[in-house]
Amino acid sequence: MEAVQFAATLTYGLLAYTLGAVAAAIVSVPTAGPGFLWPSYLLLGFSVITLCAALGHLVGRWSRSIFMAPVICALGCFVAIGAIGSPRGLGLFVLSGEPNVVVNTWPLVARISLATALLFAAIVLPDRQKRQRFRWPQTFGARVAASCAGFAVLVAFSSLIFAGPIRVDRAATDSPLCSTSSPRVCIWPEDRKYLPELTAMAERLDAVPQKWLNLPDTFYQSGLRPDPRYIPIDFSFSEGQLWFAAPNFAGVVIQRSITDKCEERSRVSAQKYSDAILQLDLWLEFRLMGSSKLSINSTLSDAQLSEPQRIVQASEGEQASWVDKQLKVIHNLPCQ
Structure with a gap:
């Protein structure tokens, strides 16, 4: 049930993002020519949307307020990403893609891993009502899943910090x-x-x-x-x-x-x-x-x-x- 609800939320965000990317590509194709669309930037965007949706879902499950989830997911993520998410910070967004720089593979993998770990945590961690009723997940499998989710988030966030800058200089082309x-x-x-x-x-x-x-x-x-x-x-x-x-x-x-x-x-x-x-x-x-x-x-x-x-x-x-x-x-x- 949690996976279905989260998938519905995530679909809205990814659909809007995908439609925007497709519209931009259609407008750009006649003049930009081949090679202008780099999937790495799209993957970075997908990972950030997933990350914010997962945070909102987690807050929604743990909070009594119906307003906390949209506030954290929308306003909170927007402010936080704007403050520390630039390429010089956590590298969660890029406003423009100059051709002399490229998205660095391992830092991109680190961000995708963090988004995936938060997605997993948003689905498997028990909500507030279950924690109050049972004090801890009922089954051994649920305990293992919750522990793994928390550990995965910690490891993924650490890898993001130490993976390096999200963009690096591109190798010079032999055919400018x-x-x-x-x-x-x-x-x-x-x-x-x-x-x-x-x-x-x-x-x-x-x-x-x-x-x-x-x-x-x-x-x-x-x-x-x-x-x-x-x-x-x-x-x-x-x-x-x-x-x-x-x-x-x-x-x-x-x-x-x-x-x-x-x-x-x-x-x-x-x-x-x-x-x-x-x-x-x-x-x-x-x-x-x-x-x-x-x-x-x-x-x-x-x-x-x-x-x-x-x-x-x-x-x-x-x-x-x-x-x-x-x-x-x-x-x-x-x-x-």
Whole structure:
């Protein structure tokens, strides 16, 4: 009876989750192409739904209140998972699946094991009325089942703690998807739908008529080059927001085009140098995005953004004069 009741509860949650996943897949298939759907993320979601349903069922059997089960299962799980369930915490949810990271097998198994152990406990542990009437499960088999359920939950939770992070870096692919233009843009095949827009960003940079700019032959998405030297400069973006890639595109160009003559700078000199570099960096970001307006939230102040936003709308001659002024500040600054 308990198994049937729990199965009915779990079916509601898994059905809603499955329908959502199917709808998302149907919408994504035309543009995402093959390889975009990773079952590991679905399994993680299934395990969390099972875990929360099992907790709610346990509370419902042990509590006198008819409200405790939905509160624990719904509100309690939601708050707890939101607080400590992120990939940096217990790894119970992932908001977006970047192609340069994958779900780690053993941590995923640990979460599935915990959900399974709680499912088992929710079915076999005696409810409150039976415990008050008999003080302990009546039969030897029931005692063994209850003990095994408790032990399984303890072991599974311990394995979750020590299994490691839920996601790890993905091995670099031997066949990235690259544009044919120059400079090239190389990305993970799963992000193929974004290649045309990323290619357009690189082409806008290449079209800037200023000789001091030194563009790389290829812009790489994060993770395609496993060498740690490239991690800070290779671009990444999340949830289709390509503005997140703009600082990396611009930063690579600035790094290749400007060399700091000073090994050390005074605090005042370093601040002026950083301010001038930031202005050029932002100007390049607006140029490569083809817009003077940010489409993402930024921690930069209006004072930092206003000048690059203004100058990017000016003529090429005015922009060249403004850039020359920034370069003179950078090259003529004393080290101390």
